[in-house]
Amino acid sequence: MKVTVVGAGAVGASCAEYIAIKNFASEVVLVDIKEGFAEGKAMDLMQTASLNGFDTKITGATNDYSKTAGSDIAVITSGIPRKPGMTREELIGINAGIVKSVSESLVKHSPDVILIVVSNPMDTMTYLAHKVTGLPKNRIIGMGGALDSARFKYRLAEALEAPISDVDGMVIGGHSDKGMVPLTRLATRNSVPASEFLSEERLDEVLQATKVGGATLTGLLGTSAWYAPGAAVSGLVQAIACDQKKIFPCSTLLDGEYGLSDLCIGVPVVLGRNGIEKIVEINLSDAEKAAMQASAEGVKATNALI
Ligand SMILES: NC(=O)c1ccc[n+]([C@@H]2O[C@H](COP(=O)([O-])OP(=O)(O)OC[C@H]3O[C@@H](n4cnc5c(N)ncnc54)[C@H](O)[C@@H]3O)[C@@H](O)[C@H]2O)c1
Ligand SMILES: O=C(O)C[C@H](O)C(=O)O
Numbered sequence: 001m002k003v004t005v006v007g008a009g010a011v012g013a014s015c016a017e018y019i020a021i022k023n024f025a026s027e028v029v030l031v032d033i034k035e036g037f038a039e040g041k042a043m044d045l046m047q048t049a050s051l052n053g054f055d056t057k058i059t060g061a062t063n064d065y066s067k068t069a070g071s072d073i074a075v076i077t078s079g080i081p082r083k084p085g086m087t088r089e090e091l092i093g094i095n096a097g098i099v100k101s102v103s104e105s106l107v108k109h110s111p112d113v114i115l116i117v118v119s120n121p122m123d124t125m126t127y128l129a130h131k132v133t134g135l136p137k138n139r140i141i142g143m144g145g146a147l148d149s150a151r152f153k154y155r156l157a158e159a160l161e162a163p164i165s166d167v168d169g170m171v172i173g174g175h176s177d178k179g180m181v182p183l184t185r186l187a188t189r190n191s192v193p194a195s196e197f198l199s200e201e202r203l204d205e206v207l208q209a210t211k212v213g214g215a216t217l218t219g220l221l222g223t224s225a226w227y228a229p230g231a232a233v234s235g236l237v238q239a240i241a242c243d244q245k246k247i248f249p250c251s252t253l254l255d256g257e258y259g260l261s262d263l264c265i266g267v268p269v270v271l272g273r274n275g276i277e278k279i280v281e282i283n284l285s286d287a288e289k290a291a292m293q294a295s296a297e298g299v300k301a302t303n304a305l306i
Contacts, residue, residue: 001025001241004068004110006102007077008032008041008060010223011118014230015075015237017045020056022234024241029068030060033078038062071110073237075143076129078102079119081224088120088176088214089302096306099125100132107133114139114275116236117251118229122175124302126251126264131306138275142251144175145266147232149249151213152182155206156189160197166190171210172249172266172292179295180211180266185285239271252276259289260296263303 003019005012008030016028032038038060045058061067079095082088099119106113117126126142148171157164168188173181184203187194195203217225239246248271251264257279258267268280
């Protein structure tokens with residue numbers, strides 16, 4: 001299993017590290033446009049192999065896509081991150097050009113690749129990758145919901161004063177401060193609805209904190225987060241590589257599902273060796289449907305800018 005990660009910055013390197021530590025891929029190729037940067041990150045990570053006990057071979061390349069040839073999965077993290085006070089949508093001007101050229105180069109050298117798009121604004125960049133490559137829709141996956149759901153579980157556990165392993169919850173919708181739809185109605189603590197333990201008001205606080213999870217971290221760090229994003233990507237890569245058939249909320253091209261078409265937005269999907277093997281349609285309440293509709297309108301407004 002060969003995995004390419006484009007962008008050896010904060011998220012790309014974290015993603016490569018988690019993939020290597022989980023020890024399921026034979027090879028990870030890091031690519032960056034900055035001379036020597038991916039090679040340096042790869043060497044540093046390889047020097048953790050004997051310490052962390054993995055056999056994955058990590059190599060680096062400066063903008064040389066011949067090194068990525070024959071990749072099974074490629075992750076696109078290249079592009080600029082936001083700074084405090086910015087929205088993800090404001091990154092579109094620079095990141096659209098980067099994602100376009102990187103997607104083209106990846107598919108040219110690996111025609112059977114499954115693409116995972118991370119660069120922001122992620123739902124629009126996933127849609128752009130479709131327009132540019134024309135790959136079948138099961139082979140282009142946007143990562144956002146897996147991260148947002150991890151943040152939702154963190155906030156739920158905090159409110160419930162419970163261990164995170166005891167809670168479950170999912171976030172669908174667009175990966176944006178306004179567009180996320182945390183499904184508080186379906187959140188549980190060990191199979192018991194979270195609403196049995198928390199007031200409507202407290203659940204709404206959890207929902208609001210989840211939606212601005214990325215902005216909160218950007219305010220604290222001065223740039224956007226990388227550990228949880230890297231871990232979330234590695235989970236998707238592992239589900240595909242190991243044909244796990246796990247459900248994750250991912251951004252995918254919709255064609256009537258959830259009453260939406262011609263956009264990429266986060267919905268639950270089954271991930272396996274063929275990428276997105278199924279879009280899972282769950283029954284939403286009227287309020288959740290309205291939130292999804294509003295989220296889709298936001299994503300479409302950003303799509304109109306590419
Ligand atoms: N979808 C998500 O959940 C999620 C989570 C975190 C970050 N992000 C996004 O991921 C992107 C990367 O964030 P980061 O913190 O790693 O930024 P970063 O600046 O640390 O790293 C980005 C890297 O991309 C490289 N790069 C730029 N243009 C390139 C090109 N044409 N080809 C190859 N490499 C190129 C840069 O040299 C840099 O090393 C940002 O757009 C950020 O908003 C998305
Ligand atoms: O917040 C950001 O801009 C980066 C990423 O989308 C995140 O949610 O951490």
